[in-house]
Amino acid sequence: MMFKPVMTLCAGVCAAMVAGCARSQGPDDGTRYSFALQDGFQRLSGELSFSGDADGASQIRLPGAWGPEAGLDGQFSDFRVSVAGGRFEPVLVIDGVIHLEHAASAPLVLRYEFSQDYEGLPQWGVQRVPGLRPVTQPDFAVFVGAAAFPHPVWSDDRTPSYSVSFSQDGLPVSARSSLGDGSRLDTGPIPASRFLDTLWILGGFDQASRVVNAVNIRTALRGDLPLAPDEIQTQSEHMIAGAADLFRDTPFETYLIVAMPLPPLPDQSAVIGTAFHQTFMLLTTANAPAEEIRHTVSHEVLHEWITGRMGPTDTDTDPSRMWFTEGFTEYFTLLVRLRVGDLDLDGFLAAINALEAHYQASSVRTMTRMELIDHVWDSRETERLPYQRGALLAFLADGRAAAGGSDRLADVLAGLIDEA
Template identity: 30%
Template sequence: MICGRPKAALAGLALALAGAMSAQAATPKPSVNVYRIAPVLETGAVRAVSVTVTLPADADGETRLRLPTEWGGGERLWRFLSSPTVTGGQLAQPDEKTWVITSKPRAPLTVRYQVVGAYEGPPPPDGPNYGQPIVEPDGFYLIGHTVFVTPEGREGDRARFVWDPAGSSLRLATDLSSMMRKPAPIEQLGPSVLIAYPDVVEARRDLDGAPLTVAMRGQFPFSAEAFADMAARSISAARAFWGDGRTPFLITFAALPAPKGWTSYRGTGLDDAFAVISTQNTKLEDYRLFLTHEYLHTWNGERLGGAIDGAREPAGYWFSEGFTDYYARRLALRSGLVDLETFAAAWNEALEAYATSAAIDVNNDEIVAKFWSDRAVQKLPYQRGAQVAVLMETKLKAKGGLDRIMLAMRDQATSRTGASRIPAPEALVPVARGITGVDLTPEIDRFVTRGERILLPPDAFGGCLTVETLTRPAYWLGLDLAETGRGRLTAGVDPSGPAYAAGLRDGMKYLGRQGGKTGDSTVEIGIAVEKNGKPEVIRFLPRGPGQVTVQRINTPTALTPEARVACVKAVAG
């Protein structure tokens, strides 16, 4: 019953309601698209991975599909998608990044294509990325961002996932398992991982009612069960800080052969999973901080507002990577996953690498331009961002510290969606100013935008840890060690350098390197050569002209149990 309105108003209301109902009826329901994955087998070996997508065509009869382009350092990812066919429409490819299907409006379409491997054999352990499909005769390891095509302009679509082993013995582990039971937003396909080999071993743990699964493939000096125990401690520490995260989580773990002298492990966070690839000689304890770092990416920066869009994404890596390194060390110490000595050692390694980096003076625009092509530039946002976090913690200490700001960013991001979303690196300053009145812009302008050298104050970590600043001669071999290794003959020996002064000359038969520490001129290096038909090791200090300033964290040599607890609390919060 409606009272107090004239008939004209009632008539207008009726027309408006009818129009609204008509518009609502005309709006199609979100589509449910089905993605079916299966191995392509030849004489029992996996040759490729087949992807079959069933979906309705767009209402105008032209359906545009986006192909993978760039992700995680992988470029032109569409190169690894082959043999596309369409049932229900005609396929055209106007450019390398897009497939266009013409059909009847809303016609049922079936799109089939294959994903081929990006590598001949295992990925190289010294490669800058592994953001490309790994397809081997005995299985595959894929990231969703690199293999799935999705319809343009249909972000409201939902997707269902289907696994078809095609009669093989492959065992699949994926964070898309929930989509086998119930459709989910299509955006979840990108940040996903799929690993399928006959020898995948799984270990499970319960974290406050949410399952943690470790899916491991290959031989390591530890078991999947041991890794799951360590992962559970690491994840629990992160969840205790953020105050949420009771969702299933998957860690996929694949082994690489370990060339002599190589230890390598790399990973990427993927919302409710992270994917790791590692040489087989890596020790379990080496993963503690790495694991904490990767799990923290579930929040930083995804749930804090996400990354900067487009080609300038690396401009925000000082926050998403550097702050994550800072919190990985801090939370690992806070939870007891590492001790004070391990905490200090991790910082000292990072401070040493920063001080001796060939890119130490690179500004943020140069990081955007060179991040995926220059190793030194690629590491700089990690090193620089972690130190900026220390400076900000000191500046905000009286106002509740950096923890308070990070949790406030989490709360703000939760309340913002779509166009109102602020990328996490850009949200930090306004959130901090709004909560504490403290302006963090000067630190970002100096040390991130312009790339000024950072020197931490002696009391940067509080507690019992102190920061020491040292000056030493610059590191210089006076020898082209890379070319020497390739040709197995000494090369590039500079007559004014320390290698020449020690007795090395161009053209000596090179037998190998002994000792030394790249970047540290205080550590003696030995170059083994053949001299007068006999092996000889020529040793020298790799000191060059100029000076380098290095900082390091010192821990007391003796602490009572009570003093140690107090120190950890002061340092880790």
Template identity: 25%
Template sequence: MHHWLRIAALPVLLAFGAASAAPAPAISYELAPVMQGDAIAALEVTIRLRADKSGITTLDWADGWAGEDKLGQWARDIRVEGGRSATPAPHGGRIVRSAPGAALVMRYRIVSAYDADPSVANSEQARPVVRPGWFYSVGEILYARPVGRDDAPARFAWKGPAGIGFASDTEHLTGLGGHRRTVGDILESIAIGGRDLSVTTILVKGAPVRVAHVGRFGFDVQAFDRLAGEVVAMERDFWRETGAGPFLITAIPLASMPGRLSYGGTGRSDAFATWIDRDAPLSGLGWLLAHEYFHSWNARQLGRFPETAEAEAYWLSEGFTDFYARRLMLRAGLWTPEKFAADWNEMLRAYAASSFRATGNAEAAAKFWTGGQDAEKIPYQRGSMLAALWDRQLQAKGLGDLDTVLRAQRDRLRGAKALPLLTDAFAAEMDRAGLDIRPDVDRYLARGEPLFLPEDAFGACARLVTADVPVFDRGWDNAATQKAGNVLTGVDPASNAYAAGLRDGMKILRRTAGEPGNSAVDFVVDVQDGATKRSVTFRPAGRKTLRTQQIVLDSARFAAEPERCKAALAG
């Protein structure tokens, strides 16, 4: 049972999860808005700490996060008090020389990476947003840290004026697993605030979950809050989680663009953030919430990433998370079997068309942040398919299922002082279950062989059909068209789009039908052609073919035994 309570967004410290105040920690972080009249112009950060025993204290940003390697570039007017000298540190911070244990204070402002509201064409999670009425950032950007002291205890305070709301997981008095909050927890956080900040507190089995958002969305935000509560309850039930601590979900709007729909997120230990297209329908957001919340366990409680080449483990951390977002949405009744199959089919088409389909995991991971959408998506696709493959193999051999394996892996590592590598821990847990995954890892990951799932991968009421289909081809240069403000560029005279009448220079106003990546469904686009607006219909099929798989539901069996078939489809 969970309940909803809408509360005012007050700029005060919320004492969730503790009955009494903790002893004052050594390192203190404060955050406040810098106001210019009624507008928020920047964010002021103050850090108070004792100098290192050596008398040399480095206060700096990390090497990088989410593809951004200059995390301190938005800091301005850095000042340090209490030291004899302060010289530049490698990533924009300061190396402070002082008496050992001296009281140090570091102050600076964080400015916005955006001159306007972030849009679906210009939004990066690693960049701070400071707008006149609201702000958002991840902790890795906001906060410098004393190098080598990420495990040191820390405290946080919001110092904003009345009327500027604030929400952050730094307000939780404990970190993941109930440990005392540390500098590392402050860094791995999110902060959102503004004049119109709305915060809803949901009690899920007695534990508070806050949902905070700013700005305008096209969907009912109260329905979004309720959906968030259902997703949190669903996944805590899956993991059989008891005694969960406070949690925060944030949402900021992205300015829309015709013909594009975008939303994304990033997971934290006790929070996750979402960036959502203002025009996004609520029906598409349950999966986003399910994916991001699943990261509270995968990979955080299942193992650690490698020190270098972190993306080599994304097939498990991201791909398995995609797999379970779909599975759990279906089990909870938040998706229909038809929606489940359609989402899988969209992913399978994208995998079949991917330029990285036959690329080994190490090579693809090296290009994750720079190789474009195909490089970014391949670990999600491969990981989802491997999860489906191994889940079916476990069940077919009477060895349980993937659910049981992941829960056992979490339980085995609970309270561990040092976590093993995520992928090693999973392979070992599969060994204990009785399934050796090493041949598949070598074949589909190390060597990058294309993966085809067995026909019965999704149970007796659905089958995977393998067929050669025309490649998806819009008929124009999509990247150049988007860059030109949706003015058609590079229309191919040999394409179906050209045959239907589309030409360079026409402006796409909106797409009213069709599925990106699906060459079997007609595209319908409204275009501005000089002074005339018209609708153009064409089949986005190219001349080449590719081999893909699609889930086909057995409609007769679903009609006869809907609940049994749904259970089989959901594993």
């Protein structure tokens, strides 16, 4: 799966992000979050500061649904607001939105409490995908920005900068995210969608960093993983370099790879990947085959280019594009793995043949494209169908292009990425 401008279940879940358009540059007083941690990492007292709209009416939106998880507003409590330096007063949340009226461009401060809204560690049957709903525990916390940050929605033209800081008992606490490492992280002016498309790591993760070919791969790994940390890091490095080469593109300077365990399943294993901006998350049961981890890491990295580098997409219509966003990603994952020597030709063809065999055996194989758009999440077979169709279509088209001497599929995609 990947969660990017697409929320798809990659082998479970592919993450999706909020598609947002950058506004033209306007006033930027910055949007500042500061969090005081309580009871280890179990509760965060948050403070959000920003300047209100010039028209005297502002809105703060709470996370409601993100990816596979819904009802996220239940994680928040004790909302209080100070307008223009005045006293903090309780405020109502109406349909997930706090409405504020104030003098033009008045400074606004929202205080609130935030914590996970379930008992204990993530579990199957409690969250749709254990680990994607925010986790706040005694020894660690991990959350997706879009699932955890109440955020202002402006009517005026504004692309603010953001600042996020964490502390405990007045002392700074370091966090790791796609925005950087440290107890205080500052961005330049960026769209809200970019700010929210992040993962935040606090506390008990094994963290490492390695710079290869001027790309800094940072990892945050936790628990019993079926692939060694060094192999996860190396696989990511190879795939980033291989995909950048294939699509004639320059990678970002830094990426974050996060992996943590899924709770065990009776008699089976599960691996779920999710892609965010410059960030890839892997959730896996301890008994998953190492090859599946290798493939899922590779697939998530490929989402950086399909469709991350192609611009924002509309999450509501994702299922109609999964043949491309997932199917083509799956084909190019295999192709790049072949090019970097991670698969030999026999291994590549075996993987294509396996896709074809699963497709032929699929009980939903004859579903029309329109039917599938409405029913893609109905079952594991419907979820997999766009992967199978898209990957086989890409294999066929690329093979014909190669045989006919015309541009290969990667060249066509490189053109799309260039345009974006």
